[in-house]
Amino acid sequence: MLNFVYPAFLWAGAALTVPLVLHLLRRPVSVHLVFPSIRFIRKGPLPHTGRRRLQDVLLLLLRLLMLAAVILAFAQPEWQSSGAKDAAATAEEEKQPAGGVFYVDASASMSGRDSFRKATDNINRILEQHAGAPFGLVVYGKEERVKVPPTAKHEKIRNALRNTSPSLFAGKHAAGLRQAVELLPGNGSPRLYIVSDFQQTDWQLQDPPELPPRAKLQFIDVFPESPSNAGIVRVSSTALPEGGLQLMAEVLNYGDQSTSRQIRLDVGRTVVEKKVELSPHERKRVNLTSREKLPSKGKVRLNDDDAYTPDDTYAAWLGQAPPIRILAVVPFNKEPSKENELFFVRKAFSVRNKYDPYQYRVEPVSAELFFSTDLSDYQGIVLMGAGGYLRDRGFKKIGNFLNNGGVVFSTPGRAATQQLLKLRRQKLLDIQHNGRQNVSVGGDAVYINQLNDDTVLADAFPDPHDTDLFLFPIRRYLRLAPSDEIDTLLKAGENMPILMSRSFKAGGKFYLSAVGFTPEWSDWPLSSSFLPVLRETFAPDRLKRYSPVKRINCGAQVALPQEADRSKKSGSEFLDTSEPAVEVVAEQPYEINVPRSESVLRQQSRIRLRKELSPQEGTSANVRGQAVQDVHREAAADTAALWPYCAMAAALLILGEMFFLTLGSANGGRQT
Template identity: 25%
Template sequence: MKFLYPEFLWAFAVLLIPILIHLFNFKRYKTHYFSSLQFIKHVDQQTKSTQKLKHLLVLLARLLAFAGLVLAFAQPYFPNSDTETLKKENIVMIYLDNSFSMQARGVEGELLSSAKETAQSIVEKAPKGTQFIVGTNEMSGIEQRRINRIDALDKIDKIDYSPLTRSLDEIIDWKQQTIKKIDIDESKSFVQSVILSDFQRHGSNKKDRLKLSSFEFHPVQLIPEETANIFIDSVWFSSPIRKVGEKHELNIRLFNTSDQDLKNVEVTVKVDRFNKSFYTDIPANGKKETSLTYSDKSVGWKSGKVTVADEHVIFDDTYYLSYEVKEHANVLVLNGEDAIRNVRVVLDLEDYYLVEENKISAITLDNFKNKDLVIINGANTLSSGVINYLTEFNENGGSLSLFPGKSPDKSAWNQLLGKLKLPLMGGKISSGTLIKSLNYDDPFIRDIISSKSERLNLPSVVSSYQPIVGSSSNYKTLITMQNGLPLLAYSKPKGTAYMFYSSIHPDFGVFASDALFSTCILRMSELSQRGQPIALTIGNESTYPVYADNIGEEVIHLSKDKLDFIPQRTSRSGITYISLSQFDKFEQLFAGNYSIDASSNLGILSLNYHRKESTLNYLSEIEIKNRFTERGATNVSFASIDGVNSPIGDLSIDKPFSYWKLFLILTLIFVISEMLLVRFWKS
């Protein structure tokens, strides 16, 4: 037998007190006067023997009662050698899933609150001297440290929701890494691992087995009352064009994971000064795409959010977005040997376009800075430097419009076209070059020509260059000639690249004088606006371009409310990109619209939570146990919290069996026995 609090055993010395009391108390005598002493000897002998027995029993009851009380405070126990708790060090690892799916409500409130209460109860009931490791979805090195009872309770109390999600395999791997890091000696330690989670079904299954046979695992699944959820999956604009006074069509995709059709679900859109609510229906276990239109009244950065009414899981009920309404679009026209004036004339029709013209043979990288569209106007030769400038500009999201001259250098042009995933340029052909049709299915054509018509008076070209489709070509045709070959095609490796497989010089026809040419130039310019994505997802690896002049080496900050941090930044072709992929404090990020600042404001970045856990789909008990078994665990004890069952009583966190309650009961029994002896045993 061992004692949890052996210092209380010194209290046995106090047992001398009742012994002394009894010794002195029993020596008191009283004088009685009798008229006759005939029977006094017989009565005296009978009284002395009875009193002595009574006094001894009372003394024994008091001594046993006090001894039982001392032992109850000392908390004796017998170590259980079968579970190896004779090992001196007891370590309890508690992993608490704090992802947003834990917002789902159980009978007693949100699952995260129930998990925290369960974890605190486990810590409080653990044997004295137990060390704890408390982990969350952060999985940081700080969480791999051993802490005492007080620090563990404080850590659990401060746990809040995190945008990070972890699969069961990631949790098992983290626990194995933690065990290795703290260098646990299996011969001297007994490790028990508790996992409190709803066990969402996501993440790939790993097959590698770990050395987990010497550890006990206690997965505790928290089960919500309902698995239904309404959430906003994504938001996007139908067109990349955003001008003052023009209508924007905002599309919203909603999901309903319940088994019932939902009627009149409220959706609210707030962007800048625009605020509108509407109602829509969402089918059971299905999605609904809806849209609305509005217009911006001024230039500048706009931010807002789309919200759906839901009372169950709320982290995915709001989608934040931001964008810039520009005052101008910047166009660079590079004139070659066979350039024509029509290009500049068409662009000058609208004040929205700021046009810069240069000779293609005299450009530098600075000419491409902050440009949305670059037009090659009648160039025959392309130097390797120009090809590199153009491809790099396109890779950074810039748009290209390519109009070759009358005698193009096919080798140089095909080098450029190959990098842009466009068909290569072949020999000149003159048959079947009349324009046959337009691709009305493509938004480029569909949004500028309201209805399909076979009676359009389409222009023609005298000759064209035969497109040669290669294995790497990935393009779409906008204008088709009668010979079935494309006259105008485009690809979109990063930015959009348009290729006209003829020349706009008058020697090749009257295409450049037709309204279709003007329409195509303006449409290319309109669609070329290099805007940033309207939002990024926290946890995804993605970059965000910052189109601003003279940033230089200035430090860029992202800030919202009290949160202010410096994102990772890179520069390519004069464009600065910021990224959150190297940010090591994702748990501190929250969804919202963040201000991008250096010495001045550079824009707005919207962040949203990942929708990975929006569909509430959970692993079963058998699946959870199988995952542990497949990874090498042999001792797994499963429990669940569903509002009816609580794991606190059933959770077999092994610890030595203590007997303090038994001794407390025995103390009460001896106290009552002493009272009965004194009260009812008359002399």
């Protein structure tokens, strides 16, 4: 029986009319020409046009066939031979019904309106038809939920199905199928029934198991009859300065029909509702505003039912963003004066205004203890002249930190030369040091006079002349010569770099200042441009390691941070992600929600699945006598792909057309 993988391509067959119409429109007719005088033109014998016409018809036929072959190749025809076995064998098989194993998909998408109930009904029907045959059961989502070895007592299977339900996790079917294949009896021709909605995102099998040669594969499709689904993809909140909260919910319609839903924020006594109209596959952002102060954890819901309800609810964090943690490395013992720098930096980071939802926390550590500090919880590091006192191990740590998206800001100290040497050796920054310049004794102070517009400071200083960035005196600075890969943000005097940066992979950034942040070096920390420079380099949207809220899927394994681990509140080293919820661990909020990949209403091709599970193509899965209506037709198949033949035919026809055209032009040339 002929079947098509992509039957929609057959609509392109309408294109066959195009060459036909062109042929009819462009048939050869004599040209009409008004000529000055026909006195000297005699009526000559007309050329014999019959052969030309025949050639045209052949050319038209060739073109039509070529087009048809291309369309068929795209539609991917497959020949499915049902009933490959002889009648005797079939009769034998029907007399002695072989058992099998039911593999039931228990991923989150099966918890839709009636998918799992449909699955149970289908299995019960098959059990009724094959009374006495041994059947096993594997219900599998992200992990095994039920496993019943093959048994003739079907009640066990019915009970197991009755007492189980789909999980809230994404399916991992390769592992589940492996268990089901292991349960298949070794003798006879057992069947593996796969009962699923065959959602595309779940059925991308990595390393699928291979069926035994005699086993047969049968798909039971429980995809919703009228699939429509909309879900909340993401929610983010911003505290309003006058109190209250603004909420932005991203809603996506996964279905092919337009839908109208009510979105609702329901926290405590506060209820905010809004109606949202969604076109097919439209993603829309909905703003909900509450003037009241709300608790930090809440749920946003989409009202009304659809094919897949778990994605209609989103557990959202409504509270304040956790602080950005910055580690200040200070050489307290070697350079006590650097405490002044720590004072200025702390002060700059502690300033807050009511419109700024983020706050910084500067945590000092002595340079000697830096090697033992865990940097995983920090988003930024300020090396306050401490670089020269760190060992190579410390710089390796900084290198890893930068390559993981961290931001490091370094200021010079007494050991600036050693610091630059080590940075060069560790291939972090290639900057030549030409000595320290002290201009307070010998001459006038220098001033910053150039700001590079292509760098991060351009946003903070759109018009630097209106600020005091160019006004404070610099009395001492390092004379540095950066390599080409390093950007210069600020320059002073005669082309003297003051602030430089280098980008690392994953968004990491190393800033190096040629001026220390103490009054001995300059009046910069006392100026009003100090705060924007420092905070712009550590802006939250540029800190790749900082996420105000961590969004994770149900079932994901998330190790708790060390601080939380130390508290041992839950007794587990991992976060509980079994259900949608909002958890705060060590000031870091986690939004745990059902994976949205489960919401997709698109099915995996069963032909492809069959090829993956049964590559030998010898599994003559004959489904004669089955009473299951939802079983997909392609279950009975020994399939042979025909599209390569179509493609080959198209290529041959193209060659034929070229031959005809060459022949035609040669004849035409002889005529003229």
